[in-house]
Each structure stands twice: as C-alpha cells, then as structure tokens.
Amino acid sequence: MADTPRDLPEAATRRFADGSFSSGLSVADFAACLDMGLEPVGLVQGFCAMQWGAFTMSGMGPGLNPFSGTQGGYVQNYQCPHGMVSNEHRSWGQNYQQNWIEDAWRTGFNNAYSRMMQEAQALGAHGVIGVIDSENPLADTGVVEFHLRGTAVTLRDLQAPSETPWSTFLAGQRLAKIFEAGYVPVSIVTSVASVRVWAYCVTEYLMEGTGGLFSNYGGAAEIVQVVDAQNTVRDLVRSRVRSSLHGDALHGAHLEVSVREFAKGDLELQSRLSGNRVRRFKDFDPLPVARPTVRLS
Amino acid sequence: MTNEGNDLPQATEHRLEELEHGLFTSDLSVNEFLLIKEVGFHPVGFVMGSSIYHTGIQTRKWSQSQELTKLTEAMYNARELAMTRMEEEAAELGADGVVGVRLDVNYYEWGKDAAEFIAVGTAVKAEDGISRLNKLGKPFTSDLSGQDFWTLRQTGYMPQGLVMGTCVYHIAHRGLGQTLGTTGQNVELPNFTQALYEARELAMTRMQDEATRLEATGIVGVRLEEKSHQWGSHTIEFLALGTAVTKTSDDVTLAKPTTIISLDN
Amino acid sequence: MSGPPPPRTTLKDEVRRALESLAATPTTASGVTSDLSIDEELNLHSIGWEPVALVSGVSLHSIPFGYWNWGQGEIVAASSAFATAFTNATARLVREAGSAGGHGVVGVHIEQTVHSTHVEVTLVGTAVRPVDPGARLGRSVFASDLSGRDFTMLMVAGWEPLGLATGASFVFAPRRSMGTVLQQQSQNVELTNFTEAMYSAREAAMQRMQEAALEMQGTGVVDVKVMEGPMSFAKHAVGFIALGTVVRLAKESHQSIHPTTVVSLNDASVAFDAQSLG
Numbered sequence: 001m002a003d004t005p006r007d008l009p010e011a012a013t014r015r016f017a018d019g020s021f022s023s024g025l026s027v028a029d030f031a032a033c034l035d036m037g038l039e040p041v042g043l044v045q046g047f048c049a050m051q052w053g054a055f056t057m058s059g060m061g062p063g064l065n066p067f068s069g070t071q072g073g074y075v076q077n078y079q080c081p082h083g084m085v086s087n088e089h090r091s092w093g094q095n096y097q098q099n100w101i102e103d104a105w106r107t108g109f110n111n112a113y114s115r116m117m118q119e120a121q122a123l124g125a126h127g128v129i130g131v132i133d134s135e136n137p138l139a140d141t142g143v144v145e146f147h148l149r150g151t152a153v154t155l156r157d158l159q160a161p162s163e164t165p166w167s168t169f170l171a172g173q174r175l176a177k178i179f180e181a182g183y184v185p186v187s188i189v190t191s192v193a194s195v196r197v198w199a200y201c202v203t204e205y206l207m208e209g210t211g212g213l214f215s216n217y218g219g220a221a222e223i224v225q226v227v228d229a230q231n232t233v234r235d236l237v238r239s240r241v242r243s244s245l246h247g248d249a250l251h252g253a254h255l256e257v258s259v260r261e262f263a264k265g266d267l268e269l270q271s272r273l274s275g276n277r278v279r280r281f282k283d284f285d286p287l288p289v290a291r292p293t294v295r296l297s
Numbered sequence: 298m299t300n301e302g303n304d305l306p307q308a309t310e311h312r313l314e315e316l317e318h319g320l321f322t323s324d325l326s327v328n329e330f331l332l333i334k335e336v337g338f339h340p341v342g343f344v345m346g347s348s349i350y351h352t353g354i355q356t357r358k359w360s361q362s363q364e365l366t367k368l369t370e371a372m373y374n375a376r377e378l379a380m381t382r383m384e385e386e387a388a389e390l391g392a393d394g395v396v397g398v399r400l401d402v403n404y405y406e407w408g409k410d411a412a413e414f415i416a417v418g419t420a421v422k423a424e425d426g427i428s429r430l431n432k433l434g435k436p437f438t439s440d441l442s443g444q445d446f447w448t449l450r451q452t453g454y455m456p457q458g459l460v461m462g463t464c465v466y467h468i469a470h471r472g473l474g475q476t477l478g479t480t481g482q483n484v485e486l487p488n489f490t491q492a493l494y495e496a497r498e499l500a501m502t503r504m505q506d507e508a509t510r511l512e513a514t515g516i517v518g519v520r521l522e523e524k525s526h527q528w529g530s531h532t533i534e535f536l537a538l539g540t541a542v543t544k545t546s547d548d549v550t551l552a553k554p555t556t557i558i559s560l561d562n
Numbered sequence: 563m564s565g566p567p568p569p570r571t572t573l574k575d576e577v578r579r580a581l582e583s584l585a586a587t588p589t590t591a592s593g594v595t596s597d598l599s600i601d602e603e604l605n606l607h608s609i610g611w612e613p614v615a616l617v618s619g620v621s622l623h624s625i626p627f628g629y630w631n632w633g634q635g636e637i638v639a640a641s642s643a644f645a646t647a648f649t650n651a652t653a654r655l656v657r658e659a660g661s662a663g664g665h666g667v668v669g670v671h672i673e674q675t676v677h678s679t680h681v682e683v684t685l686v687g688t689a690v691r692p693v694d695p696g697a698r699l700g701r702s703v704f705a706s707d708l709s710g711r712d713f714t715m716l717m718v719a720g721w722e723p724l725g726l727a728t729g730a731s732f733v734f735a736p737r738r739s740m741g742t743v744l745q746q747q748s749q750n751v752e753l754t755n756f757t758e759a760m761y762s763a764r765e766a767a768m769q770r771m772q773e774a775a776l777e778m779q780g781t782g783v784v785d786v787k788v789m790e791g792p793m794s795f796a797k798h799a800v801g802f803i804a805l806g807t808v809v810r811l812a813k814e815s816h817q818s819i820h821p822t823t824v825v826s827l828n829d830a831s832v833a834f835d836a837q838s839l840g
Contacts, residue, residue, distance in 0.1 A: 281584075
C-alpha cells in the first residue's frame with residue numbers, strides 16, 4: 001500500500017469527539033449487529049479525488065502508431081491479412097493493458113480506503129462493516145472522486161487490532177451467516193484492469209458491418225480482437241485479486257465491465273472486481289440438506 | 298403424427314415430434330417442477346398458441362355508456378384462438394393438462410389497431426396413466442403455479458380449465474354542463490358507477506358460464522384485470538380469469554401446517 | 563415480549579472466537595473466489611459440493627451490413643450470429659471452469675445484446691465441484707443459470723444439469739404493411755399472415771433450443787425463459803430467444819422431496835431491545 005496519508009480533516013476529529021454515534025445501518029442490520037456482540041461506534045468515511053486526464057492516451061488520433069506496451073503488461077498484436085498499405089487502411093492493430101490507469105485507480109482507491117480506516121482507528125474500532133464504495137467522475141474535468149463509507153464497530157472487552165481494522169461490505173444477517181459458516185472477514189477487496197483496443201482493419205470492418213473492398217472480411221465472423229480484449233480484461237483483474245488474497249477466499253464477488261467507444265472498434269475496456277476477503281477460522285461441518293417447505297400464504 | 302383438424306403452423310409439427318420422443322421442456326421453475334412430480338405429474342413440453350387480431354373497429358356514441366359488443370367479441374375470440382392452439386399442442390403431445398398458463402398481449406409499432414394474444418404454459422401428464430382430460434375431452438388448462446397446483450391436489454380438487462369472461466365497455470364522456478354543475482362537490486358519479494359495475498358483472502358472469510359448461514364445482518384464483526389497450530381512456534376491457542375446479546376425492550391429504558417465524562430479513 | 567429462546571448467545575461466542583483468531587497466522591484456504599451468496603454456499607455444502615472460482619466467457623459475432631433492412635421471413639444472419647456467439651462464450655466459460663478444477667458452473671448471469679452490427683454474449687458464474695476428491699468423476703463441465711439453491715434441490719431429487727440450451731430466431735414482420743391490411747378490413751378478425759409469421763418464429767426458437775438439448779443427450783429442459791421483442795434499432799424486426807437448463811436423471815429414478823407445508827407468522831416485525839445499548 002502507498003504512503004498512508006495522515007491528513008484527516010479537522011471536522012472529522014470534532015465529529016468523533018462528540019460521543020454519540022451515527023451509523024449507516026438499517027434497523028434490521030443494527031439489531032443483527034448487536035446480536036453478534038458488535039457495537040457500532042460511528043460512521044466513518046474516506047475521500048480521494050484523482051486526476052484522470054493525465055493518464056489516458058485518448059488524445060492520440062486513431063490509426064497512428066499506438067503505444068506499444070513497454071510497461072510489461074498484456075499486449076497483443078493483430079496484422080492486416082490483406083497485404084495492402086494505405087492511410088485509410090489500418091494495417092496493424094493492438095490490444096494493450098493500460099497499467100498507468102490501473103495504478104492511478106489503485107492510488108485513489110487506497111487513499112480513500114486508508115482514510116476511512118484511520119477514522120475507524122481514531123474511534124478505537126475493531127472493524128468496519130457495511131462498506132459502500134462509489135466512484136464519481138466529475139464530468140469534463142478528468143477527475144474521479146473515490147468515496148468509501150461504512151460503520152465502525154467494536155467488540156466489548158476485546159482489544160482493537162494494532163494494525164488496520166478488518167472490513168467487509170456485508171452487514172446484518174448476511175454477515176452473521178458468514179461467521180456461522182466458519183468464515184471471518186479480513187478486508188474488502190476492489191481492483192480494476194484496463195485494456196485499450198486499437199482496431200485493425202478486420203475488426204473495424206466487422207464492427208461497422210461493411211465489407212468495403214474486402215467483402216470477405218465484412219462477412220459474418222467472430223470479432224476476435226474485441227473478444228480477446230474482453231476475456232483478457234476479466235482475466236487480468238481476477239489474477240490480480242487472487243494474488244492479493246494470500247490463500248484467503250473471496251466471497252460475494254461482483255465482476256462488471258464498462259466499455260467506452262471512441263470509434264468503431266476503438267474501445268477502452270475497464271473491469272472491476274470487488275468482494276469480501278474472508279478466512280476460515282474453524283473446520284466446518286456441513287448442515288444437513290435443508291427441509292423443503294411449501295408456504296401457505 | 299399430424300392432427301388434421303388443427304391449424305397450427307408447420308414449424309410446430311417438428312418441435313412437438315421431438316417432445317413426443319422423450320425430451321421434455323418446461324417453463325416451470327425447479328421448485329414447481331419438483332412439486333408437480335410430488336403429485337404424480339410429469340412435464341411433457343412447453344406449449345404455446347398465439348393470434349394477431351384486429352381490434353380497432355367499433356362505432357360508439359360519445360355520450361352513452363354501453364358495452365362495445367363487437368370489440369368484446371374480438372377480444373374474446375383472439376384469446377380463445379390463442380388458448381385453443383395451445384390446447385391443441387398439448388393434445389398432440391398426449392398431455393392431460395397445461396399448468397402455469399400465462400396470457401399476454403403484445404403491441405407492435407408496425408401494427409396499430411391490432412395486437413398479438415399469446416397463451417403459454419407447460420403441458421403435463423399423469424404418471425399413473427389414468428386420463429385426466431376434462432369434461433369436454435380436452436386437456437385441462439389452469440393458470441395455477443406449481444405450488445398452487447400441488448396445494449390444490451392436497452385438498453382433493455382437480456383443475457378443469459382456465460375460464461375467462463370479457464367485456465369491453467365505453468364510458469360516456471360527461472357533458473360540459475354536467476361537469477360544471479358538480480364542480481367543487483363530493484358526489485358519486487352515477488354514470489361511471491353504473492357503467493363500471495355493469496361491465497364487471499358481465500365479465501364475471503361470462504366467466505362463470507364457462508365454468509358451468511365444464512361442469513365445475515367452483516372457480517379458484519379469480520382475478521379481474523382492466524386494460525385500455527390502444528383505445529384511449531374511455532374504453533376499457535374488463536377481463537375476469539380463474540381456474541375452474543371439481544372435487545375428485547374426499548380425502549384431504551394436506552397435513553396440518555407447521556408455523557414458523559423466519560429469521561431472515 | 564416473549565419470543566423463542568434466542569440461539570444467538572452462541573453466535574456472539576462464535577464472532578468473538580473468529581475475531582480473536584484474526585491475529586493468529588492465517589490458515590491456508592485455497593484462494594477460492596465466488597459470487598454465490600452465503601446461503602447458496604451452505605446449500606452446496608449440504609450436498610457435498612463447494613465453490614472453486616469465479617469464471618467468465620465472452621463472445622462477439624458480427625452481422626453483415628444490410629441484413630436489417632426490411633426483407634422477408636427469417637433474418638438468418640442474426641439467428642446464426644447469436645447461436646455462434648452463445649456457443650463460443652459458453653465454451654470459454656466451461657474451459658475456464660475446467661482449468662480451475664470445477665465440475666460445473668452455477669448461477670450463470672447471462673447478458674446477451676443484439677446490436678445492428680453484432681451480437682454480444684457475456685456469461686459470468688461460479689465454478690463448483692464435489693468436496694470429496696473421490697467423488698470427482700471425469701465428465702464434461704456443465705454450465706447452468708440455476709441458482710445454488712435450485713442446483714441443490716435438483717441434485718437431491720436425483721437429477722443433474724448438463725448445460726445451457728438456447729435457441730434464437732429473428733424475423734421480419736410480414737412485408738405488406740399492417741396499415742394497408744387493416745384499412746381493407748371492416749371487421750375485427752384474425753390477421754392470419756402476421757399470426758403465422760410470429761408463431762413460427764417463436765416455435766423455431768424453441769425448437770433450436772430443443773435440438774441443443776438433444777445434442778447434450780438430455781431428457782429435459784427446465785426453467786425455460788422466452789425473451790422476445792422488436793429490435794431497438796429496427797422496429798420491424800422481432801427477435802425470440804428461448805433459454806433453459808438441460809437435465810437428465812442421475813439416479814435410478816426421481817427422488818421424492820416430501821415437502822412440508824408451513825404458515826409463516828411473519829407479519830409482525832421483531833423490534834430490537836433498546837436496553838442493550840450500553
């Protein structure tokens with residue numbers, strides 16, 4: 001993790017000095033919390049605004065020599081099969097991983113996360129539950145704001161951990177079941193991967209649906225370059241997350257991919273995987289098969 | 298195996314053949330599938346019927362509340378056609394009945410004044426080989442879910458058919474004079490009341506007549522729907538739907554239910 | 563308020579024990595990733611299965627230009643693009659699951675979009691396998707959109723899923739514009755040409771799904787969904803997609819599940835006890 005910023009706003013300190021707590025939990029979640037012996041001590045949050053624009057290469061025109069990934073990430077080249085060279089014809093295309101975007105995203109997220117955890121530590125909390133994470137692009141300015149918030153909790157008579165408190169997206173009954181199933185939450189996990197697609201001629205024709213001079217390649221076919229990028233962007237984020245688990249499990253994972261289209265076949269794919277990192281704390285006897293019931297309403 | 302009497306499209310024949318040779322398809326959820334097996338029925342195939350019908354023509358008097366009989370007939374015929382075709386598919390498969398019937402209406406932009414009426418469901422067959430066809434010798438139909446079908450069987454009743462009654466009613470526009478006269482008062486609007494009352498009664502009565510034809514003892518799961526389709530707000534179709542049932546056995550096998558308090562949110 | 567004796571005292575102990583253990587060295591789990599809920603995981607465990615890895619498969623297949631202009635009958639290019647895209651996406655999903663050691667994928671989320679130029683199919687799910695290594699037979703990996711709970715109930719009843727079957731057909735509304743046809747009608751009657759066109763297209767989609775099921779040597783298809791509607795970019799073209807999970811009996815015969823009936827007493831909500839706030 002990068003240098004943890006020790007720069008909580010003064011307002012936060014004042015809010016905590018008060019004593020009474022606020023929490024983002026619903027009534028049912030709050031009740032379940034108490035059932036588990038966890039006591040909410042306050043609502044905690046962290047922000048970070050990152051400049052995005054400096055990190056994209058979208059200013060470069062299409063069809064020019066794309067950035068060839070010297071960062072050591074995923075790169076895949078596509079050669080034109082037509083054997084023709086002209087300014088209109090994209091004789092070469094490339095998929096590449098945009099590590100610089102991934103790094104910027106990671107910095108922004110980690111800063112927001114550690115600020116939230118600092119607030120929790122200031123309250124003497126053991127953990128943070130019901131975490132909600134959001135990213136808001138501030139339009140037209142190339143700035144993305146990361147915002148994380150959750151409810152800090154303590155366990156009576158149990159010392160708070162000396163390192164960062166544990167965290168989880170879960171709260172309420174779903175969290176209680178995790179414990180009952182033999183898991184303990186370690187931390188939330190969120191990661192992204194970014195892949196840029198510079199289309200070559202075949203991809204361009206398939207996405208436009210026209211054959212141009214090369215009607216064979218305007219025929220029906222799998223759009224291999226985009227398919228490779230789509231599958232790879234998911235693989236990348238999954239491997240990154242898996243290697244950060246260090247043997248723990250990821251529960252309640254959520255994988256989504258967003259696509260930005262600059263022109264036909266010129267795409268930027270971003271995958272995002274989030275979930276709860278959990279660890280087994282006891283051997284677990286499976287429950288017997290559940291009894292099926294028909295409910296009479 | 299072709300049934301010369303029906304008017305199903307060619308495409309259907311091949312599909313139904315595959316189902317007769319042992320593959321079953323069903324739009325029942327896993328829960329429903331397991332429950333109909335519990336009461337000795339097995340799904341045979343997904344069946345459907347549809348009809349695109351012209352629903353535009355009927356002259357009406359602006360100032361009079363009345364049933365628009367031509368439209369009523371059209372709505373009824375369109376649904377009947379869809380249901381009959383679905384029943385024919387079920388009969389082709391040698392099924393005893395159809396459960397989980399859904400009636401839908403589709404409107405297409407390229408067809409104003411017309412609508413497509415669709416009936417879909419899962420055809421089922423009794424595993425003991427005893428025929429469960431209804432009094433008209435046709436497979437029974439019902440809009441009961443798998444859970445409701447299971448529960449009904451526990452009470453010793455058997456569905457006979459999905460019954461429906463429809464009535465398309467035109468509500469008179471109130472004259473300007475009348476409207477001004479009652480502005481600012483809390484009054485019942487006798488025209489409207491009377492019109493809606495009559496329309497609903499007509500729909501329900503027709504539904505009951507269908508049940509009588511099936512020699513049913515009763516109707517369960519009755520619901521009344523109101524749609525304006527594409528006619529504007531003063532013309533409404535009232536549709537009454539239910540499943541006609543008969544008692545087949547005096548044994549009620551429904552055990553006393555357990556009471557529970559769920560610990561989930 | 564007197565209610566059932568709270569079993570939660572043991573929950574508090576469990577939570578305490580769990581959090582105390584966090585300080586200790588971590589036990590090696592297996593780096594399992596899963597998008598199943600904890601309920602689904604518990605259901606799987608009760609029949610001796612466990613999640614292994616989050617897997618996905620994506621495919622895009624092009625539709626050549628001009629095929630959406632109003633023509634007649636079926637739009638073959640669209641139907642076959644869909645079929646190929648779905649097959650390829652499933653193949654990738656299943657391959658990933660196999661490499662991770664999975665025997666099948668459950669809870670698959672299916673996203674299929676038809677654009678004017680291509681069809682895109684995205685599948686995401688969790689690969690699962692029997693816990694006992696001895697129970698892992700060499701078989702082809704299945705994919706299914708059944709939830710963990712549905713998968714469990716099906717297996718308990720003696721059935722097993724074989725894969726996802728899908729069938730699609732895209733057609734044009736009949737050439738003669740409905741407007742002219744309607745003007746010539748003075749009565750409310752059935753429009754037989756149009757009926758036939760839509761009915762046949764629906765049947766064709768169902769039939770292709772059935773064929774896919776037969777190829778997998780299944781005996782049935784459960785939880786069939788039919789999605790239909792006009793294309794957003796071409797309202798005169800209508801698409802029908804049928805999708806379901808192919809199953810067959812794994813045991814000698816269907817096993818009865820013997821459900822019990824319950825009446826829930828849940829309409830009164832249980833309020834928390836405010837005295838527990840220190």
